[in-house]
Structure formats: C-alpha cells, structure tokens
Amino acid sequence: MxxxxxxxxxxxxxxxxxxxxxxxxxxxxxxxxxxxxxxxxxxxxxxxxxxxxxxxxxxxxxxxxxxxxxxxxxxxxxxxxxxxxxxxxxxxxxxxxxxxxxxxxxxxxxxxxxxxxxxxxxxxxxxxxxxxxxxxxxxxxxxxxxxxxxxxxxxxxxxxxxxxxxxxxxxxxxxxxxxxxxxxxxxxxxxVDEKLFNNCNRTKSNFFEIITVGAYAPIKNQIKALRALKIIDDLNYKNIRFTWIGINAWGNNCKEEVTNLIQSFNFKNIKIKVVETASKQEIVSALQKSDVFVFTSLCETFGISPLEALFTGVPVITTQSGGVNEFINEENGVIVPVKDFKAIAENIIKILNNELKFNSELISKNAIASFxxxxxxxxxxxxxxxxxxx
CATH class of the missing domain: 3.40.50.2000 (Glycogen Phosphorylase B;)
Structure with a gap:
C-alpha cells in the first residue's frame, strides 16, 4: 500500500x-x-x-x-x-x-x-x-x-x-x-462520476423516451408518474415509451406488485418497460437515449438519480422534494409541487411538442462543473x- x-x-x-x-x-x-x-x-x-x-x-x-x-x-x-x-x-x-x-x-x-x-x-x-x-x-x-x-x-x-x-x-x-x-x-x-455519466454517446430512439430510476417505494411516489402518463396516454400520443429502472434496487422483490399496478392503468398507447435491477452502465445507456427524466419523490435529501440524468444531458421534471431544489433550474428542468401529476404531464407534453426546449450539452456541462x-x-x-x- x-x-x-x-x-x-x-x-x-x-x-x-x-x-x-x-x-x-x-x-x-x-x-x-x-x-x-x-x-x-x-x-x-x-x-x-x-x-x-x-x-x-x-x-x-x-x-x-x-x-x-x-x-x-x-x-x-x-x-x-x-x-x-x-x-x-x-x-x-x-x-x-x-x-x-x-x-x-x-x-x-x-x-x-x-x-x-x-x-x-x-x-x-x-x-x-x-x-x-x-x-x-x-x-x-x-x-x-x-x-x-x-x-x-x-x-x-x-x-x-x-x-x-x-x-x-x-x-x-x-x-x-x-x-x-x-x-x-x-x-x-x-x-457523480462523469467518466461514466456524460452525454458523449447520446443517441436518438424511435420513441419519445421518458425515464425514471428508483426503487418502488411509497416515499418515491411513482404512482404519480403513472398517473401523469395516463393523462398523456388518453390524449392518444403515439411512439412514447416509459422506462422504469430499478424497482428492486433496495433488495425487495416488487415485480408482481409493480406489474399489477401498471396493468391497472390500462395504457393503450404508451409502451412501458420495467427493469428490476441494472448496472451503472445499463443506466447510462438508457439515459443517453432518453428525452426526459421524471422524478416524483415526496422527500429527498439530495437526489442522485436526477443528477445522473443531468450529467447525461437529460432534462428533469421533478417534484419539489428537498435536495433537488438546489440543482434543478430553468436551464435543466422543471420543478412542480409534490404529488402534482397534472403538472408533470403538462411539462412532458411541452417537451414532446417542442414548446419547452433544453440544451443537452449545456445541461451536462453545468452539472459536471458543479458536482x-x-x-x-x-x-x-x-x-x-x-x-x-x-
């Protein structure tokens, strides 16, 4: 040594x-x-x-x-x-x-x-x-x-x-x-380690890609993300995919419960992809083709997963849950009230319709400079x- x-x-x-x-x-x-x-x-x-x-x-x-x-x-x-x-x-x-x-x-x-x-x-x-x-x-x-x-x-x-x-x-x-x-x-x-999380290899998917990363838990309140998606689904938007990574990240087996929850919404247009656990590299690959990261937590001390999204140049729509307030701003995302799934849906639609635009390179550059x-x-x-x- x-x-x-x-x-x-x-x-x-x-x-x-x-x-x-x-x-x-x-x-x-x-x-x-x-x-x-x-x-x-x-x-x-x-x-x-x-x-x-x-x-x-x-x-x-x-x-x-x-x-x-x-x-x-x-x-x-x-x-x-x-x-x-x-x-x-x-x-x-x-x-x-x-x-x-x-x-x-x-x-x-x-x-x-x-x-x-x-x-x-x-x-x-x-x-x-x-x-x-x-x-x-x-x-x-x-x-x-x-x-x-x-x-x-x-x-x-x-x-x-x-x-x-x-x-x-x-x-x-x-x-x-x-x-x-x-x-x-x-x-x-x-x-966050920018050698891994960065926007150097961003790709464009055939879908409009919405993503979240986090264990299925009441404090993460992911049901609000699903309710936001349901609003968009009912408007008959096509070619949208929602990827939820890490439902079992805290060591619990939530697959059946999450599957039943998603099925209860009866999505007709939005494709749903659920990943039980993932490596950091797999998360990076998913982020680098995403259009927006959604974070619905009720309470956060910081919020590593939305910061990882910023490092890869992905804008973040997040609830006003605590620590995220200190690094999300108008240049990299939107902060909405806790539990306000309608505001989440509204801002996803704005990004989908190019009414709300973000500079991916600038998002990544500023996040890396600060963190x-x-x-x-x-x-x-x-x-x-x-x-x-x-």
Missing part, C-alpha cells in the same frame, strides 16, 4: 452485490489517488446459538481492484440492551477489525462516517477507543422515529466530537434543526486533511 493516509469509511448501508451504497464506493474510488480507503459495514446478526460461528466474522470484497469492502458481523440481542454489554460488543468488534487490518499493516488515520444512523455511533466509539479523528456526512432523511432513547441522548456527543458535520443539501440542515440539533453543518452536495469529480475533490480533500492534521 502507498504512503497516503488511510480512511476507514463506515457506511450505514452497503451491499456490494446489490449495489446498495454504490456512491460510497464511487467516492472512495474518486479519492483513491490521494487517500487509501477501507469501507466497512457493521452487520448485526440476531443472536442464536447456531449462529455463533458467524459472530465477529469479517467478509471482504474488492471494488475496482483497489477499494476493500468489509462486512463485520456482530451479535444483536432483541431484549438485552445493557450499555456495558453493548460496549463490550463494540470493543470486541474493533479488536477483530484491528487484528484483521494489522495483517495488511494498515493503520487508520481518519474515519468517515456515512450517515448518523448507525455509522456515526460506531465512529464515536472508535474515536473513544483509539483517539482516531472522525467526520460524518448525512445522506439520509434525519428522523428520530424508532431511535432508542440511549442513542438520542448520545447524539449531541456524536455531533460535538465530529471534526466536521457534512450534509448533502440545505434540506438536511433543516431536518436536523426540526429536531433541535444546530451544529455548524457544511453542505458539500454529492457527486463532477474535480468539484467534489476540491470540497472534500481539504476537509480530510484538516481533520487528519487537527
């Missing part, structure tokens, strides 16, 4: 095979010339005697032949919540991790916790045990629902001990404030260095 400092990136969710948390892997790869990375996801296993061989076991994957991805399994107890016993579990997990890293002569210089629950709590405990500095980035909706009282009491310390508290949008700062947490948050946005690799590195590298040298 080279002489760069090593970052232990603790990820609240991460699954290499399912591509969950893929942007954690991508960000580590982007920064890999400047820092070494080890990504880890601490995975609770319900305590059963027959599971004992899995406790405190580490599994390893490799991303792009350079980023180590570790799953560390630890026992979880439904009833037993004694803080001293839970502390013992943490210490045992850290000892197992240290022993594992020591074999490869890896010393951790910085911890980057990706989201508060539960990565930042692991980061705080690691800091208390080994004095390694940490920072956190909140990507998720910040809510205290279903969070136990012990963690809520500890949240002030989590934020106070972190060298930098980063967020992906101003909307996340408001979410913290709603729960009476007023740290000095820094909005660093998010990033591409260079912009992201300029934001995060100084923060990493300040944290390590503090």
């Amino acid at each position: 080279n002489k760069n400092k090593t970052v232990l990136m603790i990820c609240s969710w991460l699954d290499y095979k399912l591509n969950l948390g893929s942007f954690f892997m991508e960000q580590a790869a982007i920064l890999s010339n400047d820092f070494n990375f080890v990504l880890i996801n601490f995975r609770p296993v319900k305590f059963k005697i027959k599971n004992y061989k899995k406790f405190f076991k580490i599994e390893k994957n490799i991303y792009e032949n350079k980023i180590s991805i570790l799953y560390l399994y630890y026992p979880s107890f439904k009833i037993l919540k004694n803080k001293y016993f839970l502390k013992w579990i943490e210490k045992k997990a850290f000892r197992v991790l240290h022993k594992y890293l020591k074999k490869d002569k890896i010393t951790i210089d910085l911890i980057h916790a990706q989201s508060v629950f539960d990565a930042a709590f692991w980061a705080l405990s690691y800091n208390q045990e080994y004095k390694t500095p940490y920072l956190l980035t909140e990507h998720n909706q910040f809510t205290l629902r279903n969070v136990d009282k012990q963690k809520i009491k500890k949240l002030d310390m989590v934020l106070k001990k972190s060298k930098f508290n980063l967020v992906v949008s101003n909307d996340v700062i408001r979410q913290f404030a709603t729960n009476y947490f007023f740290s000095d948050f820094i909005n660093i946005g998010n990033t 591409g690799i260079k912009a992201f590195k300029e934001k995060i590298i100084p923060i990493y260095n300040k944290t390590i040298n503090s």
